[in-house]
Amino acid sequence: MTPQDAAHLLRASTFGFTAEQLRFAVDEGREKTLERLAARPAAYAAFEDEVALLTNREASEIDKQHLMRYRAMHSPWQRHDKETWFGSVAEERRVKTPVEFALNLSIAFGVQMAPAELHGKLVVLGQRFHDPGRPRRWLNGFTRVARAKLAAEIVGKVQRFPDRRDLMALLAQRELPMRGEGRELALAIASSEEFQWI
Amino acid sequence: MDLTRRAFLGAAAAMALRADRSGTILVVVQLAGGNDGLNTVVPYEDDHYGRARTTLRLSDRQVLKLEAGLGLHPAMQGFARLYGEGKLGILQGVGYPKMNRNHDAGMACWQTGRVVAPKKGEDVTGWLGRVADAGPDGSTPVAFVGSIGAPLTVEARDAVVPIIRKATDWIAAPPRVEASYPELPLAQSLKTVAQLMRAEIGVRVFLTEQGGGSPGEFDNHSNQSGIHAISLRELSESVAAFCQDLKRDGLFDRVLLMTYSEFGRQLTENGRHGTGHGAAAPVFLAGGRIKSGLIGAHPGLGDLEDDAPRPHTDFRALYATVLEAWLGIGSEAILGGRYLRLPIFA
Numbered sequence: 001m002t003p004q005d006a007a008h009l010l011r012a013s014t015f016g017f018t019a020e021q022l023r024f025a026v027d028e029g030r031e032k033t034l035e036r037l038a039a040r041p042a043a044y045a046a047f048e049d050e051v052a053l054l055t056n057r058e059a060s061e062i063d064k065q066h067l068m069r070y071r072a073m074h075s076p077w078q079r080h081d082k083e084t085w086f087g088s089v090a091e092e093r094r095v096k097t098p099v100e101f102a103l104n105l106s107i108a109f110g111v112q113m114a115p116a117e118l119h120g121k122l123v124v125l126g127q128r129f130h131d132p133g134r135p136r137r138w139l140n141g142f143t144r145v146a147r148a149k150l151a152a153e154i155v156g157k158v159q160r161f162p163d164r165r166d167l168m169a170l171l172a173q174r175e176l177p178m179r180g181e182g183r184e185l186a187l188a189i190a191s192s193e194e195f196q197w198i
Numbered sequence: 199m200d201l202t203r204r205a206f207l208g209a210a211a212a213m214a215l216r217a218d219r220s221g222t223i224l225v226v227v228q229l230a231g232g233n234d235g236l237n238t239v240v241p242y243e244d245d246h247y248g249r250a251r252t253t254l255r256l257s258d259r260q261v262l263k264l265e266a267g268l269g270l271h272p273a274m275q276g277f278a279r280l281y282g283e284g285k286l287g288i289l290q291g292v293g294y295p296k297m298n299r300n301h302d303a304g305m306a307c308w309q310t311g312r313v314v315a316p317k318k319g320e321d322v323t324g325w326l327g328r329v330a331d332a333g334p335d336g337s338t339p340v341a342f343v344g345s346i347g348a349p350l351t352v353e354a355r356d357a358v359v360p361i362i363r364k365a366t367d368w369i370a371a372p373p374r375v376e377a378s379y380p381e382l383p384l385a386q387s388l389k390t391v392a393q394l395m396r397a398e399i400g401v402r403v404f405l406t407e408q409g410g411g412s413p414g415e416f417d418n419h420s421n422q423s424g425i426h427a428i429s430l431r432e433l434s435e436s437v438a439a440f441c442q443d444l445k446r447d448g449l450f451d452r453v454l455l456m457t458y459s460e461f462g463r464q465l466t467e468n469g470r471h472g473t474g475h476g477a478a479a480p481v482f483l484a485g486g487r488i489k490s491g492l493i494g495a496h497p498g499l500g501d502l503e504d505d506a507p508r509p510h511t512d513f514r515a516l517y518a519t520v521l522e523a524w525l526g527i528g529s530e531a532i533l534g535g536r537y538l539r540l541p542i543f544a
Contacts, residue, residue, distance in 0.1 A: 123347075123361075124361050125358065126358030134355070136354075136355075136356055136357070136358055137335050137336070137356050137357050137358065138358060139336060140336050140337060140338045140357070140358060140360075141336075141338050141368075141399055141400065142338050142341070142358075142360035142362075142368050142399075143358050143360075145367075145368055145369075146367070
């Protein structure tokens with residue numbers, strides 16, 4: 001399995017992935033990766049218990065946003081959580097939802113954004129963090145600009161970037177004629193047409 | 199596959215730009231709190247008004263006289279100038295039967311274009327949100343400009359309506375503003391609208407607001423006099439500055455600005471020098487091609503509905519007229535019914 005194939009598989013099945021997770025999938029091969037993503041991990045029961053402990057029926061909106069972000073970024077069974085949380089919203093159209101867009105970048109670079117801050121930016125893009133809503137026409141002239149600005153904020157928080165080859169595999173679905181590396185390359189890809197698609 | 203996507207998006211963007219360069223533009227200003235129509239367009243010669251407004255009454259010496267015994271609140275110098283220039287229309291007695299006098303529910307009626315407020319948790323869209331949904335994929339026919347959360351008016355089912363705080367939220371280098379705008383929130387929002395219009399980004403309808411979220415600054419149950427004057431001055435001076443700006447390069451003829459508030463106020467002043475929630479109220483229309491002057495009769499004050507003027511003009515007829523005659527959009531699907539066109543254009 002090529003890095004591009006592995007990235008495509010992970011992009012469709014998880015909220016996001018790191019360069020290490022991408023390398024692991026490449027080494028593991030397509031079949032084993034598929035099996036691993038589909039199987040309920042042993043650690044998932046403990047994770048569910050942990051989330052249940054954090055869940056309060058009277059939780060505020062901010063608490064719910066915290067929890068959903070925590071779940072998305074730390075669940076050991078992302079494929080299941082993604083499908084049950086907003087699978088239908090994500091799959092109906094081929095465009096990344098705002099949540100997927102933000103989480104793809106955040107997880108790839110290990111960036112933590114304050115949930116309230118992130119929530120406000122997602123609302124502007126047409127989606128609430130804890131309530132993915134319905135499929136929408138996510139892309140227009142305004143949301144493209146807003147996505148590029150959000151990407152700049154996330155990328156701006158990255159301390160250390162993967163090398164050019166890993167970064168390309170991490171974010172792009174195919175070879176892109178883009179120059180530079182590090183922050184410049186990451187921002188160029190994240191703002192590109194290419195990165196908007198699942 | 200990628201080429202197809204790009205070609206599709208490019209075509210949608212081109213369609214929006216073409217529409218913008220030749221198209222008319224609607225600017226809707228939401229006034230939150232229930233504006234007192236009776237102290238905005240003042241029936242200063244009406245005895246009912248004189249008797250009921252014991253301390254809030256505005257006399258013939260105070261108002262900015264229009265015609266037919268009506269005058270504008272003295273704080274509305276900007277509107278008076280527009281009126282004198284033939285660029286301001288005042289549609290009188292607007293509302294709907296048995297108007298909902300709860301702020302949230304009443305505002306939701308105006309925002310959704312329905313006369314029954316949505317139930318809690320009901321999945322509803324706003325009338326301008328439905329305009330956005332009717333646009334092609336990738337287009338942005340509607341945008342909200344303001345500093346509060348986007349009102350229900352622009353809630354869409356499918357489209358994502360831009361929420362703009364300042365022009366740079368969308369445009370890296372907004373057109374320079376040559377005109378002078380007062381340092382008032384509504385004026386600054388309208389300045390942003392003017393910048394976005396000149397940037398030719400394809401938006402046909404802008405929603406902005408004065409008064410914030412519920413209940414809003416126009417809700418004057420006590421000591422109304424001073425506060426209402428401040429609010430009306432902001433409205434009047436902001437809109438006048440916007441119109442003046444647009445006249446510089448001919449944009450004014452492409453623009454129709456209209457206001458709405460969830461309801462007017464009761465006729466009788468309460469014991470705290472304020473007014474209670476009412477019903478019908480005037481809607482202001484400004485633009486280069488509107489019918490100037492008073493449109494429709496002032497709602498009589500001798501036959502009230504729970505101490506408030508009865509509406510004689512359905513707000514959905516105004517919406518239908520604006521959608522069809524100004525924006526060239528079929529109104530039936532958006533409003534869920536057919537309404538007679540109102541004579542609001544020259």
